[in-house]
Amino acid sequence: MMTLFRQLVLRVAITGIIGALILLPLSGYLLSERLQQQQIEQAQEHFNWIKQQLDNQWRDQQKYDLLALARLPDTISPLASVRLTAPSSTQQVDIADSYSVPTFVAASGLFDLKDFRASLQHQQNGQTILVATSNTSKFYWQWWQRLTGVAAILAIWMVVSFVCVLVGIRGHLSVLSKIAKTAQDLSHLKFSSPLPLPKSGELRRLGQAINTMSSKLRFEVEGYNKQVDGLKHALLTDQVSSLPNRAYIVERIDSWLKEADGGVLVLINMSFLDEVRLKYGFAARDDIVSKFAAHIRALDSSLLGFLAARISADEFLIVVAGDAVEDPVAALQQRAQQAYEDSNVGLSSSYGLGVVPKDLQRNAEEILAQADTALMTAMQSPDHIHWYQQPDEAPMFRQQWREALLSGIEQGKFRFNSNPVIDQGGDRIQLDLDISLEINGKPMLESDLMPYLKMLRLTTEFEQSKIRAATQLVLQYTPVVFGLPQQTVEDPSFISWLQQLLRHQQYHFQFEVTERLVLTNPSAVKSLRSELKNLGYKLGVNRFGVHLADLDYVSWLRPDYVKLDPAFVATPQSEMQLQMCRTMFNTLQTLNIALYLDDVPNDEVLSQFSSMPYNGFKRRGEQMEILLPEVKQVNR
Known part of the structure; x- marks a missing residue:
């Protein structure tokens, strides 16, 4: 695309050329008119001089000798030839040389040949006729020389003007470029x-x-x-540790349990803190708490799957998302052991870590109760840690799952249930999908299958088969939404496959990633956003607001929409919590990012957000089944 600078330069150049094409012929015309007049005047003057010289000859010599006058006129004479015709003789002299000019100039007909006649009457010779012809080649030559001089002056003038205009344009455009960059930065x-x-x-x-x-x-x-x-x-922040408090993290455990990724919940009890308070005072206890919290925040900054909170005076709750959980748990135990040793309270008190692996079938109350159970065992253990459950699948069971999943993926017998996101007028904006796959004759939810898909490295094949099956859905205008797990977003082969599929035909699809994935691998998500935008598809972020300290990503990712984490709308909110939501909503509105309320339980909760600038909401439990027109085998 041609830049503004090049456009202006081209326009200036064209204007200059057009001006030259107008001025040059006009100058030639005016110059020819002037030289035409000079031709007549100079030829007449020269002719009169010759006539006078011939009259003088007759008085002195009683004869006419035209040849004697031939050497008198110079070579730039306006006369080309002179002829003297008497009754008894004729004399002719060519006075001026011809001048070399371009053929098209000589053929232009700007100057006409002029003949000058005069009669000389003498008794001895009778009537003698003097005829002179004008020298047009001289004036053609003068006209061409002067016109080329005018053309040279015009060319020099155009170049100087062009340079001056370019300097001026570049100066103004540099200012406009700075203004445009500033405006782009502001966006x-x-x-x-x-x-x-x-x-x-x-x-x-x-x-x-x-x-x-x-x-x-x-x-x-x-x-x-x-x-x-x-x-x-x-x-949402504990004043001593500067960590989130119980109200913040408990509300987000349900959201974490609904995510497909793995992880563990760690409950840490540091009962020795109460003895530190009794022996050394509140300041000493708070100092230990502050140092321990600083270690947790250091882990949080290096592992974005962390969610940590101080839920009581001597208890901490940490959520570790992802598959690699052993090292973070070991680091937490090491920090707790260091805090215990720094307390100098002896063996009268202790500490413990209760660890519960994530189970997608649990709710928040169950997993917290199991963490308490694990913690009680850990407090009595010399290792100070207890895992409530560690999955250990037998090789045969794993192979059975592989065969069952491969068969289900190959057949592609998916069932799609939708929960619509609607605007405040009741019109549907998009359809969230709850997807199940028939395994051994029984439908199983995608969320229940995800741990096995990840363990067997079949996530990419599952997602490809699912999206292929969705291309058979009978959709009108409302797009369906696919949540892309981390394994597919980070898999170049899946991204390439998705590009080929979406480029081949336009589907009513939209895509989502979790907020944790944006923070964990921002480069992959940013690349995905760019590819989908180029293909005309929207990308959203769900579980928005889980990581309140890291919401700056919306300014560089610029998702098309975000879905507020269900924890914000699970129960009626206090006035201060609503004010925090209102501030977040206003920020998103400033960035022109749509916001949807996710999993709204009832009208009472929804009414609390009525004065806020949200774009749509999804009610809890309202589903509409979507059936495939016919079940076909979907080849991988």
């Missing part, structure tokens, strides 16, 4: 120093408007961020 909420104001009036006013808009937008965004930070700290 991504990136703020820089104010623009230097240009000298020209229009650009100066534009620069002032950009600077004013930037300062106002920065003020509003900083105000939103301060409100979010302040409300988050006041509502």
Whole structure:
């Protein structure tokens, strides 16, 4: 695409050429008119001189000798030839040489041949006729020389003017380029120093408007961020450890359990803290708590699957998401042991870690109860740690699962149940899918199959078969949403396959990733976002708000929409919690990102958000089954 600078340069060049094409013929015409007049005047003057010389000859010699005058005129004479015709003789002299000019100039007919006649009457010779012909080649030559000089002057003038215009254009465009870059940065909420104001009036006013808009937008965004930070700290943060409190993390355990990825829940009891308080005071206890929390935050910054909170005076609750959980759990035990040794309370008190692996069939109450059970065992154990359950599948059982999953994926017998996301007017925006696959004759939910798919490395094959089956759905205008797990987003072969499928035909599809995946692998998600956008498909982020401290990603990822984590709408919220939601919603509205409320339980909860700028919501439990038109075998 041609840049503005090149367009302006091209226009200036074309304008200059057109001007030259107009000025040059006009100059040639005016010059020819002037030389035509000079031709007549000079030829007449020269003719009169010759006639006078011949009259003088007759008085002195009583005869005419035209040849004697031939050497008198110079070679630039306006006369080409002179002929003297008497009754008894004729004399002719060619006075001037011809001049070399281009053929098209000589053939242009700008100058006509002029003949000058005069009669000389003398008694002895009778009537003598003097005829002179004008020298047109001289004037053609003069016209061509002067026209080429005018053309050279015009060319020099055009080059100088062109250079001056280019310098001026480049100067103005450099200012416009800075303004455009600043405006683009503002669209991504990136703020820089104010623009230097240009000298020209229009650009100066534009620069002032950009600077004013930037300062106002920065003020509003900083105000939103301060409100979010302040409300988050006041509502959801423990003052001593600066970790989230019980209210924050308990609400998010249900959301974590619904995610397909693995993980563990760790409940840490540091009962020795009460003895530290009794022996050394609150300050000493708070110092140990603060140091231990700092170690947890260090793990949180290196492992984005962490969610940590202080849920009581001597208990910490940590959620470790993902498959690699042994090293984080070992690091937590090491930090707890170090805190215990630093307390100097002897053997009268202890500590323990209760670890519960994630089970997709549990709810928050069950997994917390099992963590308490594991913790009680850990407090009596010399190892200070107890795993409530460690899955250990037999090789034959694993092979059976592989065969059953491969058969189900090969047949592609999926069932799609939808839960619509609707706007406040009741119109459907998109359809969230609950997907099940027939395994050994029984339908099993995708969430129940995911641990086995990951263990057997069949996630990519499952997702490909599922999306192929969805291409057979009878859809009208409402798009369906597919959540992409981490394994597929990080798999180049799956991304390439998805590009080929979506490029071949346009489907009513949209795609989602979890907020944790955005924070864990931002480069892969950003690449996916770019590819889907180029193909005309939307990408959203679900579980939005789980990691309140890391919401800056919305400014660089710019998802088409986000779905608020169900923990925010699980129960009626306090006024301060609603104020925090309102601030987040306003920030998303500023970025032009749609926001949907996910899993709203009832109208009472929904009414609390009525004054906030959300775009749609999904009710809990409202499902509409979508059947395939006919079940076909889907080849991998």
